[in-house]
Amino acid sequence: MGLEKKLVNLAHKGSGSYKTLDARKQIARRLVTYFHKKMNIQIRDVSQLKISQIERYIQTRRAEGISARTLQNEMSAIRRILEEAGRERMLAEKRMSNQMLGIANAHRDGKKTAIVEDKYLQLLLSAEERDAGFAACIQLGRELGLRMAEAVRSTQSVPTWLDRLEAGKNKLTVIYGTKGKRVREVTIHKIHSERVLAAVRNAFEVMNAQSGKLIDRQNLKQAMNRSSNEARANGLESKESFHSLRYSFARAQYNEYLRLGFSEKEALSLTSVDLGHGDGRGYYVKRVYLK
Secondary structure, three states, rough: OOOOHHHHHHHHOOOOHHHHHHHHHHHHHHHHHHHHHOOOOOEEEEEHOOOOHHHHHHHHHHHHHHHHHHHHHHHHHHHHHHHHOHHHHOOOOOOHHHHHHOOOOOOOOOOOOOOHHHHHHHHHHHHHHHHHHHHHHHHHHHEEEEEEEEHHHHHOOOHHHHHHHOOOOOEEEEEEOOHOOOOOEEEHHHHHHHHHHHHHHHHHHHHHOOOOOOOOOOHHHHHHHHHHHHHHHHHOOOOOOHHHHHHHHEEEEHHHHHHHOOHHHHHHHHHHHHHHHOOOOOOHHHHOOOO
16 A cells, blocks of 8 residues: 555544545645655655654745645644554654744634625625526525535525524524534524525525525535635635625624624624634634624
């Protein structure tokens, strides 16, 4: 078994969501390509990996302009692979720390910006002309704060959401496609209820017209690829990406909690829960989503 296959297998053993595991496998493949093609080091087993080789890999990635935050993620994946391979002594070395690798000075502040209402409506119109299913995903992203994977996979929940909304319920459960498979409940404020109902009802109608699918493709991978392509085609990239819809949702939720009389701290915590971050990350929501 070659080094790439071994590293990919180790990457798959670690815990994490489908998206996390897939990213870890890609990093494993990139590492092997770097060793074999750029450094001409023919390593055949993970037991042969040296700290100096990891250092050179990170140095090269930094020289390519890769951000410190991205390299932190790559090192996290590499550490998990080494941990699965039993290389604890290597991991314990100070040279393997982010500080020593020169990638410690990074933060998790988002680079996205919320999409203002006028632009959102224009975006929705242009998306509907190209793909009604993706337009429905945009609506769900804005009104429920869904990530793109959550919106695409929401087909299993849309009928339930519609039933609950029509019954006057103010909580919807997001289950499929969530980060780390963490289920969350989203509070539907009365002031937003008509918009949410319209978004869910539209998604339900699109699904009925497309054999139960929002993105009319054979499997999830094809559906996600289609969604990514549609996002780019509609200008949803860079600072104003699909994820920016979550920023708009977060601002609307936060402002409504304040209007209802909650303190700033409470409003931040409640908004954090709606986003799936838990009630202890209010400061993160303020620093990233509301900046």
